Amino acid sequence: MAIDSLLAAQAGWLTRIRLAHGGGIAGFEAELLPLIQRYASCVHLLPAAAEGPFSEAGGLFQLGLQTAFFALQGTDARIFAGPSSLTTRQQLEPRWRLATFAAGLCSELHRVADRLEVSDEAGQQRWHPLLEPLMDWLQRQQLRHYQFRWLPCRPAARSLGLFLLPQMLPEALLRQLAEGHDLVLPHLMASVSGVPVYPEPNVLDALVRRALWLCLQQGTSPSNSGEDPAWADEVLQRELIDGMRQLAASDPGWVVNREKSRLWWAADGAYVVWPGGGEDVLRLLTANGLSGLPKGAKEAAELLLRSGAVEPRPDGSEFWSIRPPGGRGAVNALKLRHPGQVGLGCDAAPAMPLADELCNRSTPAAAMAVPRRPVEAIAPSPAATPPESSAEERFAQATVSAMPTSPTEQLPLIEDSAEPTSEAAPSPPEPTWVLDAPLRLNPAIRSALAVALASPALQPQWEARASEPQTQSPLFVPLSALSGTGPQPAAILRALREAGMLEAAEGEAPTVQRMLEGASVPGLLLSAPYLRQRTDAC
Numbered sequence: 001m002a003i004d005s006l007l008a009a010q011a012g013w014l015t016r017i018r019l020a021h022g023g024g025i026a027g028f029e030a031e032l033l034p035l036i037q038r039y040a041s042c043v044h045l046l047p048a049a050a051e052g053p054f055s056e057a058g059g060l061f062q063l064g065l066q067t068a069f070f071a072l073q074g075t076d077a078r079i080f081a082g083p084s085s086l087t088t089r090q091q092l093e094p095r096w097r098l099a100t101f102a103a104g105l106c107s108e109l110h111r112v113a114d115r116l117e118v119s120d121e122a123g124q125q126r127w128h129p130l131l132e133p134l135m136d137w138l139q140r141q142q143l144r145h146y147q148f149r150w151l152p153c154r155p156a157a158r159s160l161g162l163f164l165l166p167q168m169l170p171e172a173l174l175r176q177l178a179e180g181h182d183l184v185l186p187h188l189m190a191s192v193s194g195v196p197v198y199p200e201p202n203v204l205d206a207l208v209r210r211a212l213w214l215c216l217q218q219g220t221s222p223s224n225s226g227e228d229p230a231w232a233d234e235v236l237q238r239e240l241i242d243g244m245r246q247l248a249a250s251d252p253g254w255v256v257n258r259e260k261s262r263l264w265w266a267a268d269g270a271y272v273v274w275p276g277g278g279e280d281v282l283r284l285l286t287a288n289g290l291s292g293l294p295k296g297a298k299e300a301a302e303l304l305l306r307s308g309a310v311e312p313r314p315d316g317s318e319f320w321s322i323r324p325p326g327g328r329g330a331v332n333a334l335k336l337r338h339p340g341q342v343g344l345g346c347d348a349a350p351a352m353p354l355a356d357e358l359c360n361r362s363t364p365a366a367a368m369a370v371p372r373r374p375v376e377a378i379a380p381s382p383a384a385t386p387p388e389s390s391a392e393e394r395f396a397q398a399t400v401s402a403m404p405t406s407p408t409e410q411l412p413l414i415e416d417s418a419e420p421t422s423e424a425a426p427s428p429p430e431p432t433w434v435l436d437a438p439l440r441l442n443p444a445i446r447s448a449l450a451v452a453l454a455s456p457a458l459q460p461q462w463e464a465r466a467s468e469p470q471t472q473s474p475l476f477v478p479l480s481a482l483s484g485t486g487p488q489p490a491a492i493l494r495a496l497r498e499a500g501m502l503e504a505a506e507g508e509a510p511t512v513q514r515m516l517e518g519a520s521v522p523g524l525l526l527s528a529p530y531l532r533q534r535t536d537a538c
Helices: 003-009 011-021 024-031 033-043 059-077 086-105 134-141 160-168 171-178 184-193 203-218 231-250 276-287 297-306 391-402 443-453 456-467 489-498
Strands: 116-119 147-150 263-266 269-273 320-322 331-336 433-435 475-478 512-516 519-526 531-533
Touching: 003 011, 003 033, 011 024, 011 059, 011 086, 024 033, 033 059, 033 086, 033 134, 033 160, 059 086, 059 203, 086 171, 086 184, 086 203, 160 184, 171 184, 184 203, 203 231, 231 276, 231 297, 269 276, 276 297, 433 443, 443 475, 443 489, 456 475, 475 512, 489 519
Parallel strands: none
Antiparallel strands: 116 147, 263 269, 269 331, 320 331, 433 531, 475 519, 512 519
């Protein structure tokens, strides 16, 4: 079948693309039609899947057109070069829209290289998709018919799309996209290859992913049997991983290796606490308007395991038992394939992994169900002095005594209170500085700020101020310390700014970023005049 026949079969979608482009017939034929023709030359009549939507002849071509159309349509409601001036945005908008269309068109182009094998009818001559388009190979071999077979199921190699991109985009178009802005072309290539970019969000890729998911939602879900992978799971796991990435970059509860964090990174890998982390991700994606999500965190974990986004345990289950430092016990978590999936290890996230292994801190409950020795056999005599034990030994003893004695027994949610002993850790000293807020400050805001100032996260700053009583430097208060104090952090920021208690110039943002324990943490700067030294601490 000739290229013109392929285009004629999709005349309806070509008309919708031309109208969404808004450049008239001449603009459409000059900018978009050459890309569509090149895409048709690459995929010809190949299907996109073995079963389900777009599994018919020409399904991959139809999928590319639909994804490109919905992605192009979505650019009307997005601002790409946000910090730039209005004039700059007007100049760059056509390039962003063109790049978004091209990324949507090529979003599943990798399937011709990692899902299909094409050969002549005799099976002697095989097409190498990384070397030339399918149509060029057919003409060179003088073939009128060809056959294909689906390759064994394996994780998608979306990076192959980057090597196929030169067949789609001519050099002149690449130069056009690269001129005037250093993000258009990299974001296009990152979207096609499935590689995240930092620190700027890839708006182009978000439009393409939503467009692809919309196309799959319009048809029935692809079959999970045979040699064809769970295609819908493969696409949806990209959204789940991207949700984790967004939370790791913006949510105080996802600051890596912080106490009670959802995200942990150690010598044995990166972990996301589950089901709490899953509930956060699903809540974020629902707020972003994504439909067809898993019903709960358990279903989301199973999807991530099926699609290969997380690493299974040796027994094939999805949950790992980890014991974060400073925690009250073991917690369930998903182990990511690579820390870079959520941005760890890149220049934009300079956090370092913990030196210890989180999984070595706990053992499966069945292995911990060892018979206990009689109390009389291990209790020391009243006159004997118990030998001192190291911190590691005390930790191991506490771990063993806290673990259940049978596989069906569970850990208590709240530990029983114990009598204080001489070895109990001393409570942190009270701060020698207190809040001295103006009377006009709302009492609820005053109380919330006082609670935040007593947070353990501020203890190092109080100790530093004790050695410099006359310091006039502002106090950094992490936004995470304001969470759970009653009023919303945004209301506290607004009230403090109206009261003149923030160290921020007129027109500047009320929040700043500071490095705490190797992570960039958002917070506010409280002016020094509103901090008073305690009279009983002098």
